[in-house]
Amino acid sequence: MPGLLHRLAAAEDGLDPLAFKQGHHPAKAKNVIFLFMTGGVSHVDTFDPKPKLTADVGKEVKVDHPEIQNRPGYERIFLKAPQWDFSAHGQCGTEVSTLFPHVATCVDDIALIRSMHTDHSNHYNATLGMHTGSFAFARPSIGSWVSYGLGTANQNLPSFITIAPKQTYAGTQVYASDFLPGAHQGTLVVPGPEPIANVTPRVAKSQQELELAALQRLNQRHLSQRTGNALSEARIKTFETAFGMQMEAPAAFDFSRESEATHKLYGLERGSTEGFAWQCLAARRLVERGVRFVELIDTGSSGNWDSHGNMLDHVKLAKNVDQPIAALLKDLKGRGLLEETLVVWTTEFGRTPFNNKADAPGREHHNWAFSSWLAGAGVKPGTVYGATDEYGMNPETDPVHVHDLHATILHLMGLDHEQLTFRHSGRDFRLTDVYGNVVDGVLA
């Protein structure tokens, strides 16, 4: 970079919180792409086939469920049939419903967990829990923990990026670093013309270079006039990095050199900067560039998968994500990136196998059971782990709690969830609090 002369190695004296770090054990995955579906995806309509639910439709059931306690009109509840057909796919024969025809073509790369469960049936709490392991209080996001544990490979881009068109439940808390150093907070990317705030130069590049050169002259003089001034050294370096980011970030989000075939694969119109297809292709380009943790959030806190009123709303939400997700998996695989990238697909909770009428058009929140899946680095391909009971009410074998999912993600990244701690407010905090078991059954 002309004009910016002094490359200072601030990282070496421990001042750079994002410096590349070794994990606790050899990592299977270098990067994570975390796909979060906002609002609660119905497991029994997507990834967890329940023929018995169809057979017994209308049967009254008695359960002590958090969503029906003291709720007028919910004194009696009845089984509601799934609205989409399932069929077996791939070599492995994993059953997926017609809501996800494209993802269904990728099942041989996927480890599907059908026995997920979580602590809370409220969006806010369950969403916070899925991101931070805490269901009430603000805590660091999983992306922040990974960044804290491992640093990042590319100093020209943030270590943790969240791409979200709108804010999900619990707002900025889902990608906040909370008590971890601020460098680990998720950088928000909003699909659109300026994805990262302030990354577009407001003056001509040639002029900005002159300004930065003048700034570095001032800063160097300031530095030379003072003894011991690590703070200033570190800050001088950030301008060089930021200058790089101005180039690298727009480049990461500039898809003009992506082929027609790639655009077609993702179902992305050339030039469009919207939709989950854009988010998925951006995610691939970011992990290619070494971003440690990329989260994609599909929608905001309204107009999402929360289909109380009508399950048919799932159709357009699935359509928004299905092809792009499958494209992402295929694209990563085709480029050899799936071997070093862990892809996680999840939601905050499932939806009830019942409602107060068998023909009620919608389903309620269901934290007792839902489905998530993993794919890529270190993941056992083409497998199904755990199962729910005949109605999809509760996990029956191998239940996996959110903390277990978190422990497994960290494990694949080379981090031991019990050793990744931060001292705050008089105690050592962990992403998994005091819980969590690595789910060996999904590991390759």
Added chain:
Amino acid sequence: MRSWPLDYFYALACLSLLLAGPLVAESKKSEGTLWSLRPLARVEVPKDGHPIDSFIQANALSKEQKQTPRASRRELVRRASYGLTGLPSNPKMVEAFVADARPDPVAFRDVYEDLLESYHYGEHWGRHWLDVVRYADTAGENSDHPLPHAWRYRNWVIDAFNEDKPYDQFVRDQIAGDLLGQDLPQAQRNAAIIATGYLAISRRFGHDIDKRMYLMYEDTIDNLGKAFLGLTISCARCHDHKHDPIAMRDYYALYGVFDSTRFSFPGCEPKQQPRDLIPLVSEALVARKKAWEERQAALDAELKSADQPNKSKALKTLAGKCYKVVSQGEVPEGGSVQVTKDPVVLKVRKGEAIQLSISPLKNHGADTTIVDFSISHTSGGKMTRWSVNDHFDEFLTNHPVQAAEGAAWCFLDIGSPDPRVLNRRDVAVSGHEELNAWTAHDGGLPSVLINDSNQPVNVWHTLPPRTFFCHPSQRGAVAIAWLSPVDGTVTVDLSLSDGHPGGPDGVEWLLEHFAETSVARAYRELCEVSVPRAELVAEIAAHAAKSKELMIPVAYAVTEGEPKQARVHLRGNHEEIGEEVPRQFLAMLGGGKLGDSASSGRRELAERMASANNPLTARVMVNRLWAWHFGRGLVATPNDFGNHGAQPSHPELLDYLAGYLIEHGWSVKALQRHLLSSATYQQAARDDIRPDTFAAFARRRLTAEELRDTLLVASGELDRTPGVAHPFPPEESWSFTQHGPFADEYDTKRRSVYVMRKRNRASRFFALFNGADPNASTAQREATTVPTQALYFMNDPFFHNCAAKFAKRLRKSGTTAEDRLEIACRELFARPARPEDLADFREFANELESIVERDAKSKDAEIWNAYARVLLASNELLHLD
């Protein structure tokens, strides 16, 4: 499978920190081991020099490390200005100090005395305290409701620092000001009530706050412990504290105090409206307000009683027997219909009625419909014509509205089970004098209304001039009846059109003829008993006018609730209730009963929290003051004086300062004067020495607030007036949900302490520059340095805008580059320009000139805009020596 309450998991989390031991036990006998509980030591003050310097130098840590020489006067004044007011130093003050011939310490004293007297001092130090108490302008529950009255507490904190309120009183007021201030004059009493906003701003949780109060109490107790005592009491919610002598009983003993307190309620998704806000007036005004409300209720009741069931039923029965449908149909959304395109001629008798009714289509209800409805009759060659448009000037006089030849118009709500006369006069609808309406007694829909002016009125839609409208309700129809004074044939003319295109879904109309000569009498009798007497109407209006003078300001604060003892929540699970615990103070601090059957115990709690005998009260505060001045506490964990926190680096100095604070009447400013007068404070800065030796001043970055305020000062646009309430939407309009939480942002040119801060949606700027966490106590700001901050200085619109305004000021104030640089350096860096500054500038200007193609004047502007950015982004600006 079970659905565990989330608290159960939390409880297990806490529990697992325990290695062994009973869940509920008396405090562990480890008081002797916790240094911070020892009584304040009577420290022997060194005879020579400034006591603080002597303590610092005598410390073993400092033996190896020589003190750094004095900072220059320029460094010192800039340091003190930011340190005390959070604002850049005033160039005049700098030059006066530099020119002062007196010795450094004497001259410097005048500098900090001036700064301590500035109003901006309270804003800066208030912000420090607001960090500790995790102040925010929203509640933090799932829909993040705004707190429109919390600002009074924010300003109270600022005022308290400015007035140098004794720290012990500062503590007591925040816990129990409402109780302790009862006998004070009104203004002081109100201030003491506002102080308890400290408790009220506790974070709220969940969907229905009322069901998650145990989580709020945890937040209250957590903050109370950390802020005033440096103790992590909330660790004892689920089990006895693992490291400190705090038993689970201690936690629930305090829990009982807050459970006996009534907190202002902010609103939440199922209960949108706030409640239990505390009125800030004398009891006399409250009594007057109460009397006003009682009278209002009586007037409402009188008006309501006017719905006469008997007369109403009579009309309904009669009309039901004699109705003939003349015509019916629909007016589509945005459409208009000429109902009587083909003439409608009816034969009527005197005393019969013709009624038009308008109902909503679908279920959306209310839609403004323009009604042009007239009836004409020719008798003996003379034609009489009655129209709803005849009465713009006496519309609200009588009901029924009297018309020519003894005819009348009558307006009814027929969506109710029985017809109701629209008996309430709504003068100046939505504040528009031209709009007058007849509405139901409760003021709601349906209604008929007119625009009586010659001009259109912009209200929910542009309503045309001199027009009659009706407005059905969601429930059903509004009716307009014409009472016939004639026998013979009449011709009906009727046109309807949607007066609010783009509103809901159109309307349906029905035209009926009630062919029975007693119908008109039934209408009139119903009107007679329904429409209130003129005196009552006048009284209602006069009464309403009085409400303005009774507007009572309110505080978001606390008051006494129903006194009760808490019961232990086994393993922290609020659904597993254990034994009752009497309200009492922490056993390790001597215990003591709090409250009784008639009081919450906050009064006693306040006394014990703010006592000279409580070794933590003064120790914790002097450590905070030290940390905020020196960048690091004598105890490096200002919120944790427990066994897991840091040990004091200079225990004697800490106790000396605690004693000093108490002996000086708990005056925060007195202690600050003592700190600022030390050579330790006045050392030059460097950051390559062991920070706990305090052998140099710790260079620091400006905080987020200092940076923003500095940019506003440079732009010349900082509004230095104190902040007031935020422009939140009115409470009546609230409908925040977890799907659509409160998410506004409000721009202001005031100081950053007055910027509205939300709990669930962090401001991008404050998050970027390590602002305080509005969800948890922040003892000290971090200063992480990341490239996204550099992007802010390169490309942020606010930064560019401030720089452009700064450049404009420089160009206006000085004609030469020398002059302009001189001003810039003095304002930003508290020093004159040096030759190298000019050389740097010239080098830059020459380079830029060669690539910018503009005329001379705009070239000059471009160069200075650019150089203003360089100066404002420099380390010399952002870092404080």
